Amino acid sequence: MIVDTLGLMVGLIVHSADIQDRDGAPDLLKSIRHRWPWLLHVFADGGYAGDKLKRRLKKIGRWTIEIIKRSDKAKGFEVLPRRWVIERTFAWLGRCRRLAKDVERSIASAETSIMIAHIRLITRRLARYGFR
Secondary structure, three states: OEEOOOOOEEEOOOOOOOOOHHHHHHHHHHHHOOOOOOOOEEEEEHHHOOHHHHHHHHHHOOOEEEEEOOOOOOOOOOOOOOHHHHHHHHHHHHOOHHHOOOOOOOHHHHHHHHHHHHHHHHHHHHHHHOOO
């Protein structure tokens, strides 16, 4: 899942568990590059570090990636810049009971459930602020 700086979903791909997130990231970025051409900088956690991902990103567009790593000196919980944005989005979506357990039979069904949860989140937010 890719989110913007507000934590709103920009792109989503669900893949099987045998594919690492780092290996699925180029496909996800490729899926959003035409809809969001001005997005060029990506923040990611340490699991996305490595030259392999950087090389693949150069092939599909002008992406720059900034890896947000936890300090080795940190003890206990520490808020990392930009990392909390995606974690907050996961927490918002985690409030949806259907996403609490993975019971979907297909990848399309899993993606649809996440999209419905996100639509619900956005519509409730719009209703709260009185936008019409």
